[in-house]
Amino acid sequence: MFFLYYLDMPEKRLLSAIMFSDIEGYTRMMEQDERTGRSMVKRYLEVLKEGLDNFEGTLIKTYGDGSLCIFPSAVLAVRCAYTIQLALQQDPKVPLRIGIHLGDIVIEHEELYGAGVNAASRIESMGVAGSILVSDTIYREIKNHQEFQLASLGFFEFKNIEQPTEVFALRNEGLVIPEAGTLMGKFKQKIRKANPILYILGIFLLLTIGWWAGRQPSGNGGIIQAMAILPFQSSSGTEDQEIMTEGIHDGLISALGQLGTVRVVDKRSTLPYTLSQKSLKEISVDLDVDGIITGDLSLTEDSVYLDLRLVKTLPQEKVLWTSVYGRKIDEILKLYQDIRTDIARRIKVGLTTYDIDAQPIASDINADTYKAYLRGMYFLNKSTPEEFDKGMQYLLDAVELDPANPRAYSSLALGYMILGHGPNPEDQVWKRGGAAALQAIKLDSTLAEAHAVLAMIKTYYEWDFIGAKRGYLKALEINPNLAIARFQYAWYLAFFGRFEEAIEHHLMAKELDPLVALYTSDMGSLYLWAGEVDKALKEAQEGLELDPDFGHGLWVLGNVYVAKGMFEEAIETHQRAGSVNPIWRGALGGTYALAGQPDKARAILEEFKSQEISPRSAFWIAYMYLTLGEYEEMYKWLDYEQHDFWLVSIRTWPEFRVLHSDPRFQAFLKRLNLPPI
Numbered sequence: 001m002f003f004l005y006y007l008d009m010p011e012k013r014l015l016s017a018i019m020f021s022d023i024e025g026y027t028r029m030m031e032q033d034e035r036t037g038r039s040m041v042k043r044y045l046e047v048l049k050e051g052l053d054n055f056e057g058t059l060i061k062t063y064g065d066g067s068l069c070i071f072p073s074a075v076l077a078v079r080c081a082y083t084i085q086l087a088l089q090q091d092p093k094v095p096l097r098i099g100i101h102l103g104d105i106v107i108e109h110e111e112l113y114g115a116g117v118n119a120a121s122r123i124e125s126m127g128v129a130g131s132i133l134v135s136d137t138i139y140r141e142i143k144n145h146q147e148f149q150l151a152s153l154g155f156f157e158f159k160n161i162e163q164p165t166e167v168f169a170l171r172n173e174g175l176v177i178p179e180a181g182t183l184m185g186k187f188k189q190k191i192r193k194a195n196p197i198l199y200i201l202g203i204f205l206l207l208t209i210g211w212w213a214g215r216q217p218s219g220n221g222g223i224i225q226a227m228a229i230l231p232f233q234s235s236s237g238t239e240d241q242e243i244m245t246e247g248i249h250d251g252l253i254s255a256l257g258q259l260g261t262v263r264v265v266d267k268r269s270t271l272p273y274t275l276s277q278k279s280l281k282e283i284s285v286d287l288d289v290d291g292i293i294t295g296d297l298s299l300t301e302d303s304v305y306l307d308l309r310l311v312k313t314l315p316q317e318k319v320l321w322t323s324v325y326g327r328k329i330d331e332i333l334k335l336y337q338d339i340r341t342d343i344a345r346r347i348k349v350g351l352t353t354y355d356i357d358a359q360p361i362a363s364d365i366n367a368d369t370y371k372a373y374l375r376g377m378y379f380l381n382k383s384t385p386e387e388f389d390k391g392m393q394y395l396l397d398a399v400e401l402d403p404a405n406p407r408a409y410s411s412l413a414l415g416y417m418i419l420g421h422g423p424n425p426e427d428q429v430w431k432r433g434g435a436a437a438l439q440a441i442k443l444d445s446t447l448a449e450a451h452a453v454l455a456m457i458k459t460y461y462e463w464d465f466i467g468a469k470r471g472y473l474k475a476l477e478i479n480p481n482l483a484i485a486r487f488q489y490a491w492y493l494a495f496f497g498r499f500e501e502a503i504e505h506h507l508m509a510k511e512l513d514p515l516v517a518l519y520t521s522d523m524g525s526l527y528l529w530a531g532e533v534d535k536a537l538k539e540a541q542e543g544l545e546l547d548p549d550f551g552h553g554l555w556v557l558g559n560v561y562v563a564k565g566m567f568e569e570a571i572e573t574h575q576r577a578g579s580v581n582p583i584w585r586g587a588l589g590g591t592y593a594l595a596g597q598p599d600k601a602r603a604i605l606e607e608f609k610s611q612e613i614s615p616r617s618a619f620w621i622a623y624m625y626l627t628l629g630e631y632e633e634m635y636k637w638l639d640y641e642q643h644d645f646w647l648v649s650i651r652t653w654p655e656f657r658v659l660h661s662d663p664r665f666q667a668f669l670k671r672l673n674l675p676p677i
Contacts, residue, residue, distance in 0.1 A: 013104060016072070018069075019077050020099045021048070021084070022063065022124065023040060023044060026065035027065075043088070047088055047094075050087075051081075055071065055077070056072055068112065074141035078170065081098045081132045095129030097124060099121070099123035099126070100132070101135040119165065120135075126156070131176045134150070134168050139168045141326070147172075148172065153169055155167075224347045225290055226287075227292065228283070229270060230270055230294050231271060233295070248374075249267060254479065256339075256340055256343065258478065259340065259344055262481075264512070265289060266483040269516060280294075293311075302329055304327055305326045310343060323342060328367070330365055369401040369402035370405075372395070372401060376397075377411055380392070380418070398411075409440035410437065410449050416429045416432045430460075430461035434461070434462070437451075446478055449479075452482060455475065455488065459488070459648060463672055472488065472489040483512035483516075487509035507523070510523055518553075521550065521556045522543075524538075524539035524541075524556045524557070528556075529652060536556075536563070540560050558574040558577060562591055562595075571591055571592065586623060587623075589604030589605055589624040592604070594655075605624045608621050615644035626655060631662070651674050
């Protein structure tokens with residue numbers, strides 16, 4: 001009786017499998033033969049009690065000829081119901097009907113109420129003697145259990161329940177399946193299937209109108225073109241709960257990214273709307289989407305429960321879909337898969353890599369490993385080196401707990417790649433990142449993130465550009481909404497001078513993560529490299545509106561000012577970048593040289609040479625020699641013993657274009673495995 005603990009509490013919200021049952025025709029029976037009626041109720045209650053004891057159920061209330069019970073899982077509730085029905089079909093028989101729904105309930109003292117209770121009651125009212133009817137929320141939980149066979153009776157609208165509910169009948173041996181056309185009960189109407197003749201006529205009219213209009217319909221053909229999943233609301237304030245909540249939010253975004261033609265906004269752009277007072281319509285305008293998913297999340301030690309709602313926000317707000325889910329943490333991948341499939345069906349789109357009805361069932365994972373993985377990703381995205389190191393340790397722990405977990409390896413590879421992009425990376429971090437990414441792909445070839453990270457390592461460290469392209473395209477095939485893959489592939493294309501394609505992919509990355517300053521600022525860099533200086537200025541300024549102290553963004557804006565001949569503004573902007581992070585003073589030195597102030601440029605150059613040399617500082621020293629026109633020294637520093645990852649960009653970097661006719665530069669490109677110009 002797992003809920004008895006809560007009955008004395010003032011109020012408690014829980015996700016439960018709710019079972020209503022009652023004896024069909026009981027009132028008439030009592031009028032005709034009261035003794036038989038009472039005997040029937042006694043037998044019913046005895047069988048019910050035995051079933052509850054065997055399947056962890058709790059009797060909340062009896063109603064003379066019926067009862068309300070709750071269970072900790074859908075599977076236990078349906079097993080109990082089936083056992084009860086089989087028992088009551090033996091003499092003396094009891095004509096019982098049962099309805100079950102998985103939903104949110106509120107327990108207040110000894111009372112139980114909530115929308116889930118209402119739904120279960122209405123589903124039970126549709127049944128006939130010997131039947132078990134269940135809602136779509138129950139169906140999702142038990143559909144992969146071979147012991148249950150189910151048949152859909154259609155969609156029904158219930159009073160006081162906003163969305164239509166699909167109702168299923170359990171059709172195991174010994175049960176009665178109601179005929180869909182004769183169903184009675186507490187529902188407003190069944191949603192009818194379209195008349196095929198009218199449907200064909202409608203298609204004909206649409207085609208005719210389309211022909212006369214001379215155009216094809218736009219968009220993906222679905223109900224939603226672009227969506228954002230807002231951070232989930234959670235009642236707990238502990239750090240562990242915050243980590244789990246944020247990680248599950250990110251996991252669902254990644255899963256929904258595989259919806260083929262729907263743009264799904266990246267997590268980083270949704271985080272500012274945690275507890276936002278803005279309306280959903282206002283958020284939609286900010287993020288340029290027409291659909292938003294909101295949700296409440298609750299966690300226990302080993303389970304997760306999600307109450308989700310999909311709202312079409314434009315032109316007017318309209319709830320398209322609501323559903324409640326519950327899973328053990330070791331079944332979290334199945335949870336993501338179920339939600340993705342349900343939403344795909346609701347908004348009428350497909351998946352990128354397989355049909356929604358033929359997708360392989362996600363495997364279980366070790367709960368402790370998944371928690372360590374989420375903790376690792378949480379701290380990896382924090383701002384301090386100490387938190388980053390903590391995140392890497394959690395990911396190493398996750399790999400040690402379960403060496404067969406591909407997500408832990410994929411995230412570990414991402415961590416090493418981030419270290420490789422730092423100002424002073426060790427050679428080993430790239431090698432470790434590549435090994436971790438390869439292991440992740442070996443364990444699960446459908447992880448888009450692992451393919452993207454491996455492609456980055458091939459681009460910036462291994463200089464395997466054919467393999468890099470293959471990796472980026474594979475990542476985007478699996479998840480077209482993976483913003484980092486779009487962004488990195490855009491720059492891969494830019495390194496080869498394919499600016500038109502690069503801009504297309506970069507704009508898509510920006511759409512997927514519109515509030516991330518890096519994507520907007522680097523959109524300015526890309527336009528600058530492509531020769532579109534006015535567009536570059538606009539993007540660079542917008543990037544700094546998102547983050548005024550973003551050093552990289554200040555560097556980009558300073559470069560745009562240089563291209564426009566606005567040297568005073570360029571120097572001031574690069575000075576600000578250098579105050580954020582001293583490594584950007586290398587850019588300032590180059591700007592002084594281009595502005596005709598070589599003495600100030602040389603002062604910064606000597607400052608860099610007097611410090612401990614890193615691959616990044618060696619690159620900036622080479623850059624300052626380039627802008628000073630001292631090419632012999634520039635080549636020496638470009639060839640520093642450990643190459644900086646930025647070297648792959650010099651083929652199309654604007655300031656390096658003065659070297660395109662130099663045979664030494666062509667030879668250097670060849671050593672980088674880059675094609676000649």
